[in-house]
Amino acid sequence: MAVAAVENIGKAYEGRTIFADISLELQVGERIGLIGPNGAGKTTLLKIFAGVEEPDHGKRTVSRQATLSYVSQQPLLDPNETLHHQVSLVFEELKAVETQMHEAADMMARHTSGLEHDAAIRRYDSLQHHFEHLGGWEIERRVQVVLQELGFSQRDLTLPISALSGGQKSRAQLARMLLSGADLLLLDEPTNHLDLHMLQWLEETLQAMADITMVIVSHDRYFLDRVVNNIVEMRGGEIERYPGNYSDYLTLSAERQLTRRRQFAQQQAFIAKQEEYIRRFGAGQRAMQARGRKTRLERLKTEALVARPRGQDKAMILNLKVARPSGQEALRLEGVSKRFDEKMLFADISFHLPRGTRLGIIGPNGVGKSTLLNILAGELTADTGEIRWGHAVTVQFYRQEHQDLNPENSVAEELQSARPTMSPQDMRDLAALFLFSGDTIDKKIAVLSGGEKSRVAMAKLLLNPSNTILMDEPTNHLDMLTCQVVEAALDSFDGTLILVSHDRYFLDSVCDQLLVLEPAKEAGQGPQWRLFNGSYSDYLVAAANEAQRALKQRRDVENQDKRRKEQPPSRQNQQTTKSPRSTAATSMKLPAHLSRLSLSAVEELIQKLEQQKRRAEQALADPKVVMVAEQLRQAKADYTRVQSDLAEALEAWEFKAQ
Structure with a gap:
């Protein structure tokens, strides 16, 4: 399903044609890297998709159900507003719902009974359900996480936009886009002003947005390799699409250029052969055949001629041999x-x-x-x-x-x-x-x-x-x-x-x-x-392995501490000293699925549930989960469920241990 498309569009500036007749369709979940030499029209095409500029001819369409967010190289932010306020503007709908909830609560307070009270309760319940469905309770946490990952301190949140550097303004605009929940993201050089940690976090965040459509203009080849699943190259007023990331593009582009050069050479040889036949036999016994060949050749040149492939990109090799080496x-x-x-x-x-x-x-x-x-x-x-x-x-x-x-x-x-x-x-x-x-x-x-x-x-x-x-x-x-x-x-x-x-x-x-x-x-x-x-790739592998080892050591220490704290008392101690909770447990009715388990099986279940609880806690602390409202709701639901199951299992253990 197409989220947006441009069809047969053209654009010129001051008499210079940027492109004359290009078409591009964006499907759900496509992450397109838009590449090409400077001046090819990448930013112009992005602006046309965003509706910021109009094409000179052709048409642009965007799905009625789709919302889009555009990150330009010149951030458009209100200089008088604070960073926090400008980034939070993407939640205007939620803020409006929250305001309506407060109004409904005030109505309930003014009318403690009667029809107006009942109507206020129904309205409040409806608004609250809508607010929760949209992730309203997590707005502040999501804003804080994204701004922190993009290098802003707590103090920065209250600064006016006018007090921020150019790089900070670009990162603020990027934060707003990531929080927008838009279906189509248009990003013009999003990696500018990001350090290596921010780049890695942005890549992982965009990778997690599986159903979001993106068009990204970037010169960061590493970023394109990790994020995009299609490359669209703009060159000479035309576009060409390649499946895969930037490395795939390099391979496919070389293969296509080789095929085109071969086809062009074959075509030129064929044309030369036909022209020689026409020249030799244009008059005489084979004149009719020569005229037929001439007609077919003219049709080939106007309808089916293989275009001359572009010349190979110049790759002037500079030999950087130093004249006088240094010491060892x-x-x-x-x-x-x-x-x-x-x-x-x-x-x-x-x-x-x-x-x-x-x-x-x-x-x-x-x-x-x-x-x-x-x-x-x-x-x-x-x-x-x-x-x-x-x-x-x-x-x-x-x-x-x-x-x-x-x-x-x-x-x-x-x-x-x-x-x-x-x-x-x-x-x-x-x-x-x-x-x-x-x-x-x-x-x-x-x-x-x-x-x-x-x-x-x-x-x-x-x-x-x-x-x-x-x-x-x-x-x-x-x-x-x-x-x-x-x-x-x-x-x-x-x-x-x-x-x-x-x-x-x-x-x-x-x-x-x-x-x-x-x-x-x-x-x-x-x-x-x-x-x-x-190399840098070697460093990433080593850093990931080191982080895994540190995480394992931290978990081992945490597990040892928890086992010491949660160590069940021995049967002998249990018989001589019973807590009020365990005494109460003797009269409780266990859930059917727990009543059938042996004591050792319940202990195994407790260990599994504790592991699940740790995973749920890690998910709630993961910025990538916090970023996506649906994933956050699921993580909270998982945490609530495992807490409840663990509480039941602990009570079952106390009951069976008596």
Whole structure:
């Protein structure tokens, strides 16, 4: 069943056609990743689905029963309202029902008997049932859980939207969408401004929304691999759908392109053969056959011609061999610490890096990743400790702000300055990979946007690398193809690389070691750090195994404590000392299913019910369950049922143990 669709739509801006005739249907439960080069029209298509923009022609339809929620890259929030109020606006219907419940309760208080009292009771009962069905009692808890998982503190809830940073506003908009309960979610770059923990939580939350339809524009390839079940590629004003996630798309796209090139080559050979026959026999005994072939060939060219397949994406290989290698040890840190005001970011970091190490620095927002990188670059000073670079180390620092570009140069001149021997054609090919083509390569650095300056700086760095490179969020502002170019270039780099990135696909491709920074876990503790040997995927597996072991140890301790507390008294003690409850139990009537069980069978049942109770408690504490009203209602029902069953079983044990 289609939730929404666009049919034969077109859109142009200032005379430039973005797309002319595309159609796309969204089915229930589809999670579509919308990809393509910058400027292909991904955001425009999302806005048309959302009803924010109208197509120039064609039509948009949305199922009458469907509700939609749209997350844009520019959050639309009331700057004068608090964060909590703006996020809670998605529950306006529930708030209205709650207000009506209060009004019905007031009516019951004013009229203690009679028809009006009876009517108020009926209305209150009806409203309460509706309120509970919609999960009304859990509104506040759901809001708190989502905001906490997206990095907001309790203090942030009362701040006006105007006091939030751009990243916080984006996360507030995302929280509102996740709480909306909409049938169709339209998300434009939802992973911007999220740290690794938030990204993982968002992925798991979206995965749990099985029947919700989603269209997601994202450059986060790792996110697309974990969340979507279809890829729609926009390119050259057309769209093409691929089943599966991003990795499946890469395989299928390559296969389709190969098939198209073969079909096109066969077609061109056939056309050439027919044209040669027509040329040779256009006059003479075979002229009639030649005219027939000419008619069929003209029909082929107008009706059934296989389109020329697009050229292979340019993949200019940059060889990053350093001119002068460093010594065997590139870097050594001993006891490095940094504090800002009262907050200790990191403490006593000590490690050494051999030449050629590719180190990724990861951790949640606010733990000091970029601060540490700036300390290594000499732009900040550590409070304590020592940093020693190795012999002949030369350092290049790729920042998110680029003060080392010449504002008077054009893009072409700036790139040429990094490698004067580069030919004009190679320079243009490189510029195109970093999304500069046509007249844009003649633009002055001074008039470029922040993202454009980042791309120029990245291209320059790859043209003339030092033997040690520091990089702060290098894939920001790069499309997927350009990220692949950078990854391939760094793969050939034989120096030392230290980077901070939230791009997990990039981390996995480039880094072979991770420095994990973590905040203090408990009051009185300091921040933690550790060095992990392996890729980001290896780290995830190790972290999951470690969490499982910690959970098992915690459960074992809890089980031991509970067994000690709930240990049934011995038969001898039971005979000499009976509690009032057990005395009362001798006269109770057991449920039929318990009366047939032996004492040992009841004890086994109690153990099973205690396990079920622990699972129910864990479900109630799981943010993914709390997020979905239906799952939360089921978890509460399970907990209530198992509590009741456990109470009955304990009473049965007391009765049978006498």
